[in-house]
Amino acid sequence: MKNAVRNWMRGGNCPQCGVQAEKKEPVAQKTKFSWEAIVGFVVSLVGMFMPEVGALICGIVGIVFSALGMGKTKKPNVKGRGLAIAGLVLAIIAAVYGLFNSVYYYGYY
Numbered sequence: 274m275k276n277a278v279r280n281w282m283r284g285g286n287c288p289q290c291g292v293q294a295e296k297k298e299p300v301a302q303k304t305k306f307s308w309e310a311i312v313g314f315v316v317s318l319v320g321m322f323m324p325e326v327g328a329l330i331c332g333i334v335g336i337v338f339s340a341l342g343m344g345k346t347k348k349p350n351v352k353g354r355g356l357a358i359a360g361l362v363l364a365i366i367a368a369v370y371g372l373f374n375s376v377y378y379y380g381y382y
Contacts, residue, residue, distance in 0.1 A: 302350045310342030310353035314360035320367030325374045332368025339364055 313335050320331025342357035 304350050304352050307342045307345045307351050307353035307357065309338050309345055310357035310360060313339030313342050313364065314356045317360045317363035317367055321363060325371055325378050327371070328367045329371030329375055332364045332371055335360055335364030335367060
């Protein structure tokens with residue numbers, strides 16, 4: 274009787290009435306988007322339009338969050354790796370821009 278019930282649970286015929294059971298599809302895992310990658314990209318993008326020290330600070334924060342986002346997106350059910358890479362590139366550009374402008378602006382007095 275146990276084997277008949279197991280067969281029925283797998284999509285076979287009902288052991289009592291013979292009705293064909295419906296096959297259950299496996300539930301797919303939901304893919305999540307990495308919030309670290311989103312934050313890193315947004316902060317880096319804001320840093321591109323900030324003056325001197327603001328660009329440097331946003332660049333450093335963007336590098337940290339984009340690197341965290343790249344680490345999280347190594348898992349197969351987490352999306353956002355491209356966004357994390359774009360955030361990292363923008364953050365590096367913003368940090369270098371902020372560093373050079375800060376040195377130029379504050380360094381020659």
